[in-house]
Amino acid sequence: MAEKKKFLIVGGGAGGAILANSLVKDFDVTVINDSPYHYYWPQLLQIAFRNDYSNLYRSLSSLLVKGVNLVIDRVKKVDLQDRIVTLSNNKTINYDYVAIAPGVTIEHKGIDGNEKLVEQYGDFHSTPQNASKVFDVVSNMKKGTFVIAVGDPYHRCPPSPYEGILLADEVFRLRGVRNDINMILAVPYPRAYPAETFNEVLEPILKERGINVMTFFTADKIDTENKKITSLEGEELSYDAAIVVPVHKGPKIEIKPDDAINQDGFINADKFTNQILKYDDAFAIGDASTSANAKTGVTAHLQAKVVSKRVLGLDARNTGRTNCPTELGFEKGTFVISDYNHPAAKVPANTINFIMKRLFADAYWDIIRHPEFWDPIFDVYFENTQPEVLWKLFR
Amino acid sequence: MEEINEAELQSESLERLLHLVEMVNNILKDEELLKAISKLVVSEETFLIIDRLPQLIKLIEQLTRQENLEKIELMLSLLQSLDKQMLEKLSNAFKAIKAEEKVKPMSISKMITTLSEPEVSKGLNVMLNLLKALGS
Numbered sequence: 001m002a003e004k005k006k007f008l009i010v011g012g013g014a015g016g017a018i019l020a021n022s023l024v025k026d027f028d029v030t031v032i033n034d035s036p037y038h039y040y041w042p043q044l045l046q047i048a049f050r051n052d053y054s055n056l057y058r059s060l061s062s063l064l065v066k067g068v069n070l071v072i073d074r075v076k077k078v079d080l081q082d083r084i085v086t087l088s089n090n091k092t093i094n095y096d097y098v099a100i101a102p103g104v105t106i107e108h109k110g111i112d113g114n115e116k117l118v119e120q121y122g123d124f125h126s127t128p129q130n131a132s133k134v135f136d137v138v139s140n141m142k143k144g145t146f147v148i149a150v151g152d153p154y155h156r157c158p159p160s161p162y163e164g165i166l167l168a169d170e171v172f173r174l175r176g177v178r179n180d181i182n183m184i185l186a187v188p189y190p191r192a193y194p195a196e197t198f199n200e201v202l203e204p205i206l207k208e209r210g211i212n213v214m215t216f217f218t219a220d221k222i223d224t225e226n227k228k229i230t231s232l233e234g235e236e237l238s239y240d241a242a243i244v245v246p247v248h249k250g251p252k253i254e255i256k257p258d259d260a261i262n263q264d265g266f267i268n269a270d271k272f273t274n275q276i277l278k279y280d281d282a283f284a285i286g287d288a289s290t291s292a293n294a295k296t297g298v299t300a301h302l303q304a305k306v307v308s309k310r311v312l313g314l315d316a317r318n319t320g321r322t323n324c325p326t327e328l329g330f331e332k333g334t335f336v337i338s339d340y341n342h343p344a345a346k347v348p349a350n351t352i353n354f355i356m357k358r359l360f361a362d363a364y365w366d367i368i369r370h371p372e373f374w375d376p377i378f379d380v381y382f383e384n385t386q387p388e389v390l391w392k393l394f395r
Numbered sequence: 396m397e398e399i400n401e402a403e404l405q406s407e408s409l410e411r412l413l414h415l416v417e418m419v420n421n422i423l424k425d426e427e428l429l430k431a432i433s434k435l436v437v438s439e440e441t442f443l444i445i446d447r448l449p450q451l452i453k454l455i456e457q458l459t460r461q462e463n464l465e466k467i468e469l470m471l472s473l474l475q476s477l478d479k480q481m482l483e484k485l486s487n488a489f490k491a492i493k494a495e496e497k498v499k500p501m502s503i504s505k506m507i508t509t510l511s512e513p514e515v516s517k518g519l520n521v522m523l524n525l526l527k528a529l530g531s
Contacts, residue, residue, distance in 0.1 A: 054424065066407075331431035351435050358428035362421040366414055 008095035011102035015286035015300030022308040030069040048124040048134035049167035110247025113222030143180035144240025151219035170329030188218035195344035325357035345390035
């Protein structure tokens, strides 16, 4: 029996874990992760606005199928030319194939004053501790102006700012203080949501819930003493409590050659194949890669499936499919679904979509652990909910 | 060797079962989800459907008979062929008739003048074509 080829996966998030579990039969797979835990990042919103920690993390070893090797360490360097990965203790591991999927680095200091602001009011993109601060704010605020602003359009989970403001609205209404709180969503885009077509779904909801939208506002500086946010465009916004979506950068890993990463540290990968530059044995998937048109777990999942097929000789390609399940509060939900050829479909907000979103979240750990069980189900789901189909259904 | 394989298989099956139980447990602990499902299931509309289920089943049975399906398809193609503007005009005409409580008598000269109006003759033409089609 021929020896299996070595497949090294840097990062045990959604993309890395699914890729490892999909390849273990055909490769000698090793996952390197800097933490023994796998975090489900969308849960930060549930912590911030519902104080619900239930789905936050599981031990990574419990999510990887038998046969996948797990190394808990920080990767310092990946040399694509020599096919060598260096760990924090300078130990090196060589590979036949590598997939780099370590996720993003959150840089609060990327926006002047945001470090101090996060200390005061928290956020829902970085840590459970910061999400918990948000819950304290929305549970205790009685009056004033509550702002959610975006400083970096390339943040994780594109719908999260408006999800955050709508869930905050739900909390304020349930607490009976909504009439005394002015709510503002400040975004860098010409309309509330970056995907133009989806605004026909989102804007009426924001209007109905009395949320003010400030457009062309890219949060640039925060004066925490005078409680003012200044935008790159030169406007000022006063607040009593504010959350600014922090700047996201690529992983803190040295990757050789230098042109494998862009100026923000994201790994340059082909948007259809996830291949890094000319290296047909190296792939970048998920949030860390420039190939991710939306920084979400579903995108990482779909990219992992493409890579797993390509290394087995199949001509699989990314379609750019996004599938962002979104909660709007009061048991309503929607999905942002698009691909490279179709803008976001106008999927209406309703209870069925909320239920589907929650079922996805509750099944998350099983989806990671058992791709053999979920792949056929998702194949049908993605086929039947193609943006082309949805555009005909929801005009 | 076979015994070991059998034991491994059983352990894998047990593990799968435990994972499924964990997933079901996650769903059952999800208060928001259960609230949404309850609201969807226990609603005025669902009660109405349950209450009229026998009639609905009977209706579905009749509608899905082959001869009726064909008729429904014809009706649908007829609906698709109808001009929306024409239908709106027709609906307005009916509303006008309903609104007119008393029909005022019309002199013969007025009737001849009215018949010569292009819109009236267009309408008559449509009616005549329809009658012709029904008679053929």
